[in-house]
Amino acid sequence: MSSGNEIIAGVDVGSRSTKVVILRKMLQAGCQSSVVDSLQALPSHPEYEILARSLVPTGWTPQTAIAQAFQQALDQAGLQSVSRVIATGYGRSLVDFVDRRITEITAHARGAADLLPGMRTVIDIGGQDSKAIIISDGLVEDFAMNDRCAAGSGKFLEYLAMTMNLTVEEFAELAYRSNNPTNISSICTVFAESEVLSLLAEGVAREDVAAGAHKAIAWRVAQLALPLHPQTPVAFSGGVARNRCLVRELSQALKCEILVPPYPEFTGALGAALIGF
């Protein structure tokens, strides 16, 4: 798509957070990124170096979040501008300084395929939807998204964590301690809240209820993926992939190992930037 020593930004405007990744296309193989290495090492890549990453909560004014995230990334990289901007995510149409827009399906597939070469299936659980993407010969072969329902999305976890008066991180760690996740049968997020409250009232251990919520979302996502006949290896991208209980439950639901790329929340932004190459 482009040539030379170009600097490309990927902007992923998600419902929960806006992420920016800035890449420099390498002229020679084997270069190292001084900026990213000082932050936290991503594997060095022969074709590009990561100059910056930024993440800002999207909130209720996405345009403000986009501007802040982009400026933070520019500052981090010590740049005034970039050569090209590729936007993705549900709010991609709100990025007005863009050269191209792509969907998060393609962006996550591209990013995961780059971070974890050989991936055949990518699961991304976002704030308001979840996706299963099948990759074949480096191309998106098929995909599925949850349909107009919060079940199977990050929002489901947020909602149930709030029910138990916990942050999402606390909720995940509590769940991870459980060896006996309970069954939460309600697919509907609102009904699941009632079920959680009933289980707690019955005296079921909090960690088992929390793990049950994770098991429910993993089952839901597996139902999304299984009709696509997912092949291994399976990658889990997006910020929710930092939730190790969900990784465990997803692994059990799909009956395979789940691989999480470094900085999973930046997978979509990285993929968008790479499409600008």
Place this chain on the structure above:
Amino acid sequence: MFEQFKQWYERRHEYVRGWKARNGGKVMGCFCSYAPEEILTAAGWLPVRILGAHEPQDVSEKHIFGMFCPFCRDVLAQGLKRRYDYLEGILLTQSCIHLRQSFVSWKMHVPTPFNYYIYMPQKVQTPHAVPYYRSELAKFKSALEAFDGTRLSDADLDRGIALVNENRALMRYVYEYRKPPALNVTGEEAMWMTTSSMWVDKAEHSTEIRKVLKELPGRRLDRANTARLMLIGSENDDIPFINMVERVGATIVVDDHCTGTRYFWNQCETHPSLQSPPLSGVEMGGYDRLTAIAQRYISRPACPVKDWESRARFEHILNLVREFNVAGAIIIQQKFCDPHEADMVPLRKFLDEHNIPNLMLEFDATTPLGPFRIRVEAFLEMIGAEDLF
């Protein structure tokens, strides 16, 4: 060029009221595309397909279970809201139980002077289907004649068959302009045309198509580089959806809908003396008009409710894919539509086996355009993925 069809689509009730004022004829509300329009047209009735309004409504819940399809509930809501208050009759040709519930409820709560339920066979593949349906059509014709106090002559039926056939043939001509790479017709325009044909007077509609056909050869839309998609599903007149799809890099080139090709694709055999050119030496005594009409509906591209177990529709879809050089298909699944849901797994398997990329979207009475847009754009990226990786 298609503005008249758009106007008819958007102002359907105004059109029908105007038709009644001009012609003094009666209007039959038809609940399904299997309604024998040849007989209605022969009798001077205007067949009007009853469609939903694609808006939230709160009047049908008392009459139809919430897990019946949104289309049948939307249809009933139009009756309960008196939007079709100009009808002299309503007609159901047996299709699915959801629509039957709408018909029964409409009959009960929005009574019309005439109503009729034609027991069209579900298994159209059986050799008994044509004679059975012919006998049902004869009873319907008699009921209509009794209501009108007239008798339909052979000449009346010939005229009805000719008018409906002409309209079908002309719409197929327009679809021919959707085949070449240089597309001359958008899916939205085609949808205005096909859906409006379900309530506009056939002769009037055909006259308008003839005007369009004169202008089409010189038209250039600059859509040659868009992805050529097919729509597959049940009833679909969701203009905002098709408009969105055609704004994000695709053009709908053909469809398999009962508001599209399934409605008009095949013809009713005409009397040999009326065929052009007349067939000399053909035995005319064997021709039976009601059998010809029955044969037309029994052999038309089937609704899934009538396509089990042969699923002959799949081969028809494949033929359309090849004829119209389709790059991918969007399957429009009306939520809770059981017949189409029964087809979903084998249909997608069939499309996959023939390397036809496909995207299934579940529709409700109103369309969530934002989430659908993401899916459609991702689907288009998937089809054209070579420049992304």
